Amino acid sequence: MMTEDFAVKDVFDSPADLIEFNKSWQARVQAQKDTADENLKTFKKALEDNGITYFKVSYSGSGDSGEIYETEVKPNDITIPDCEWVELDYKTLKRKKFVGVRNAEDYIEEFCYSLLEAYHSGWEINEGQNGHLEWDSESDEITHDYFVLIEEGHSEGF
Numbered sequence: 001m002m003t004e005d006f007a008v009k010d011v012f013d014s015p016a017d018l019i020e021f022n023k024s025w026q027a028r029v030q031a032q033k034d035t036a037d038e039n040l041k042t043f044k045k046a047l048e049d050n051g052i053t054y055f056k057v058s059y060s061g062s063g064d065s066g067e068i069y070e071t072e073v074k075p076n077d078i079t080i081p082d083c084e085w086v087e088l089d090y091k092t093l094k095r096k097k098f099v100g101v102r103n104a105e106d107y108i109e110e111f112c113y114s115l116l117e118a119y120h121s122g123w124e125i126n127e128g129q130n131g132h133l134e135w136d137s138e139s140d141e142i143t144h145d146y147f148v149l150i151e152e153g154h155s156e157g158f
Contacts, residue, residue, distance in 0.1 A: 012093075021093060028095075032118035040142075043111050048137060050078055052104055057112045058132040059123075062149060066124025068112060071105045078104040085110055120146070127151050 012018045032039075047055070054074040059066060083102045086095045112133050116123050123129040123146075131146025 029118055029121055032114055036115075036118060039111075039114070044135075044140060046080055046083075046107070047104075047135070050080055050104065051075065052078055053137045054135065055104075055108050056132055056134040057108060059112070059116065060128070060130045061124030062126070062128030062130075064125055066116075066128060068109050071109055073104045073108060076104075080104055080107045083107055115142075115144075 012021065052073060052075070054072075056070075056072045057068050058070040059068045061067070079101050080103075081101050082099070084097060084099050085102065085107075086097050088094075089096050115133065120129060127149035129146055129148045131144060133142055133144050135142045
């Protein structure tokens with residue numbers, strides 16, 4: 001049985017709305033996995049077409065929140081034209097699509113968030129996961145180094 005708690009009352013009109021939101025989120029994650037190879041090619045091509053030779057994104061997640069806290073891009077001050085991106089409208093809890101020019105840091109961060117969501121869903125929950133994603137134009141491979149924080153319980157008797 002589902003009970004309405006603080007978050008459900010403040011964000012959703014009913015438990016059914018929460019269930020619908022979860023279904024929509026799961027479908028979005030699956031769609032990201034289904035299109036990952038094509039999205040990765042498009043992403044790397046945009047980096048190369050705009051002269052980006054390197055990036056490193058560092059992130060940290062725990063306690064039900066997570067963030068990218070540092071993004072390094074070489075060269076800096078690059079913009080990416082003709083980008084599409086999606087942002088969550090916090091009032092309606094619906095995603096809105098935008099098209100336009102973005103700075104490279106925002107473009108890269110959004111892509112890295114989508115990789116984390118698709119392949120490491122829950123990286124920000126409970127103990128969480130920390131790491132970084134790194135790419136350079138020579139290897140043309142995104143390397144993901146990370147560690148998962150695990151809570152362990154112990155009991156001793158003396």
